[in-house]
Amino acid sequence: MDLEALFKPESIAVVGASRTPGKIGYEIVRNLKEYGYSGRVYPVNPQAREILGLKSYPSISAIPDKIDMVVVSVPAAMVPDVVEEAGRKGAKVAVVISSGFKEVGRQDLEDEVVERARKYGMRVLGPNIFGVVYSPARINASFGPKDVIPGHVAFVTQSGALGIALMGMTIVERIGVSAIVSIGNKSDIDDADLLEYLVNDDATKVILIYLEGVKDGKRFIEVARRVSAIKPIIVIKAGRTEVGAKAVASHTGSLAGNVVIYSSVFKQTGILEARNIEEAFDWARALSYLPEYKNGDLVVVTNGGGAGVMVTDTLALNGVYLSSPPEKLVKEIKPKLPGFASLGNPIDVTGMITNEGYVDTVISSLLNDDVGAVLAVYCQTAVTDPTIIAGLIIRKIKEMGGLSKPLVASMIGGEEVYWAIQKLNDAGIPAYPTPERAASSIASLINYSKIRKRLTGNA
C-alpha cells in the first residue's frame, strides 16, 4: 500500500489533542493549523469541546467525516485501541507519536499496534516519533518548530530529539524541505518504504536520512540502488565506529551492525555517506538548490591563493581533481586580470581584484561551454565588498535566466560576509563560510553525477 495518505491526507484527526500550550497534543494541532494545512483537522479529546478554535470530538468514530490520517498522542497502553478505532473508521495511516514501546522493552505492545492496523490495511508511522511534515501540502503534523522552509530536501530521521533539533537547524540554515519524517521505532513504515514514495515525489530532489540501523538489509539495498539512479540519497550513519555502534545498540536496542558492511553497502548502492551532520546538510543544500552536474571542467575562482590550496586539497580528498581551465576561458579573462594573476585551476585573481573583476571572472567561467561547474571562493579584502559581490552575482545570474550548471560559493571573512552568504543562499546559490565546506559540497554533486551514470549505465 502506498503512502499517499501520509503526505497528502485530505483530513487529519489528532487523538490526544490538548488545550494546554507546551503539551504535544497542543503543539501538533497548532502546527497543523498555523503552518497552513488546507485539509480538515479534527482534534479528538473527550474532555474538550473546542481546541484552538477547532471543534473537538470525544472519539474518532464521532467525527462526521472520513479520516485519512490519524495522529496519535495518548499513553502507550491506549494506543492499540485508538489504532483499532482508526482502522474501523477507514483511516489509511496512523502516525503514532507516543513512546513507551520497543525502546523501553515493550515489543509486545508495538506488535499489537501493527497487528491491529494491518487488519484494516492501515500503515503505521512510529511509534516514538515527533511527527511528519510535508511542505507542498502545508502539513506540519509534528511537535517540532512550526515554520520550516518549503524546499526540496526530504529529511528522514530515526532519532527523535536530535531530529527535532535538526528540524530547527534547517530553518536557521535556510535549508528548504519538502518533507520531514520521524520514523522512530519503524514498527511498520521504514526507510525503504519512504524511499519508494519519495523517489516519485516531485517536490523532493534530495533524500537525507539519519540512520542508526536497518532491519531488512536486502530490501534497503535493492530500493536504495534503484532510487540512487534517480535522486541522490545522503546518509548520515550513527555508529560509524565500533564504539559508536555499541552506543546505538544501547540507545535504541536496535543493532547498528557491522561498521564496515554499512559503508560498503552505501558505496555499492550509490548512497552519499556524509562524515558528520554539518556535511550532510551542506551537501543537501547544494544538491537541492542546484541543477544537476552533467560534464565539463570544474573551474575554481579565488582571490586568495591559500584558499585555493585548501579547496584543491578538499576536492582531492573527495575524489575530485582539477584540470587546467579551458583555453578559450583563459584567453577571455586574461586581459582583464591583474598581471600576476595565476591562470591555472584554481584561477587566482589575487587579493588586488575589484568587485567587478571577481564577479566577471566567475560569470565568464559559468558561461564557458567547456565548463561544467564553478566554485567561487572569496576572501574578504579591503578593496572588495562581500555584499556587493553577492548582489552582483545574483543579478548577473538572474539576467542569464538562472543557473544552467552548478555554482557553489565560499565567502570567508567578518560580519558582512555572513550577510552575503545568507543573501546568496536565499537566492538559491549555496554559500558556505569556509572553503572546505564549499569544496566538499560541489564535490558531492560531481560524485553523485558519477554514481548516477554508473547506476544507469550511461558512463
Added chain:
Amino acid sequence: MDLEALFKPESIAVVGASRTPGKIGYEIVRNLKEYGYSGRVYPVNPQAREILGLKSYPSISAIPDKIDMVVVSVPAAMVPDVVEEAGRKGAKVAVVISSGFKEVGRQDLEDEVVERARKYGMRVLGPNIFGVVYSPARINASFGPKDVIPGHVAFVTQSGALGIALMGMTIVERIGVSAIVSIGNKSDIDDADLLEYLVNDDATKVILIYLEGVKDGKRFIEVARRVSAIKPIIVIKAGRTEVGAKAVASHTGSLAGNVVIYSSVFKQTGILEARNIEEAFDWARALSYLPEYKNGDLVVVTNGGGAGVMVTDTLALNGVYLSSPPEKLVKEIKPKLPGFASLGNPIDVTGMITNEGYVDTVISSLLNDDVGAVLAVYCQTAVTDPTIIAGLIIRKIKEMGGLSKPLVASMIGGEEVYWAIQKLNDAGIPAYPTPERAASSIASLINYSKIRKRLTGNA
C-alpha cells in the same frame, strides 16, 4: 635577537602612510589609532603634513624620536632604501607590507632588504603581508579589520588574503586573539622565531599556524617540540594532498614538501594537525578558553540519544574513548532523572528532561572528583529553552568560582540555539552548533594533555 619590538614597540613609524581611505597606508594608521595603541605613531609621507590628526613626517630620519618598529608600505623598489633608513634610525623591526618580491620572482630584491636590515641588526617581517596585531598592547598595525577581540589565540598565517579574511572571521566567531602575525614570504622572521617568542608570551595560550611550507625543517621541528611541551600548537597545513602540495608550489613558489613527511613531523613534535579551517578555529577556541585537562573521566551529558552516538563516533575517530561514568555520580543523579534515562556514558537524560534537570546533571558531573572533563550536548526540545539552559549554566559556573576543568557545549536547534551558543561563548564556555564539532574540540584538549605528558615525560 628577540622579537620584543614586533609585539611591544614604544613607537611606530608608518612609511607610505596615506590620507586616502581604502589605501593600505591609510588603513594601517587608522587601525593603529582607533584600536587604541598608546605608544607614539608617526606617519611618514613627503606629501602630507597630517594624517588622521597625526603630524606626518617627510622621512623616517625627520622624526624627532627614537623608533622601534617601522611599517613599510611603499612600492617594492623603494623598500631597500626605506629599510636602510630605518636601520640607521635604530629601528628594531621592519614590517614590510609591500608585495613584489619573491612571490613575483624578485628574490634578489627580497635578499637586498634582508641584507640591509641585518647590517643594523634589524629584523624583518614579510614582505608581502597584511601586518601584525598584538592585542595586549592594543597594536593593530594591519590593513585588516580593526576590532579584533582580545584573547589568547596567537594566529600566524603564511597566507595573505585568506589570513585577513580569517582575521575577520575571528570577530564574528568570538575567538579572542593575543596576536595575529602575517608572515608572507618569511624573508627573515619565520614560524620558528614566532614560536620561540610566543611560548613566553603570557597573553598567548594557544598558537594557531596556517602553514604552506617550512624552510628550515630541522629548526622548526626542534622548536615546535619544545613549545608543544608548554603550549598547544595547532597547524592547518595547506597542501595536505599531492595535488594540494603542487597548488602551494604554484601559488607561493615555495615547496609544500612531502605530504606524509609533514604529517609525521606534526605527530612527532606534538603539533595538533587540524583537518580544515573550521576545525582549527574550533580547537583554538576550546584550548584558549578552558583550563587544562589533567586527568579523570570525560563525561558526556545529552538529552538526545542520537546526538550521543554522533559524539561517541567523533571522539573515537579522534582517539578518545568513553568509560562508564563514576559510580558516585550515577548514584547522585539517578533519583533526579526520568526512569528511562540511560546512565552509561553518554549519560542520556532523554528528551523529556527539564531545563533544571539538564543543567543539574551537567553541574553534578563537573563537581564530581573523578570527572576530568564534561561535554554537554543539548538538542532543542519543546520542553526546554536553550536560552534558559545557557543562562543557568553560566550562573552556576560563576557561583562555583569559574571552571576548574574543561566544559564544552554543543547546542543543536533553531534561532534561539544560535543566541544561546553566542551567550556561552561570550561567557568563556566553548559552544558549537553540531555534536561533532564539540566532540572534536574537547578531544583536542584531551589529546593535547597526552602530548604534553609525553613530551615532558610526565606520563
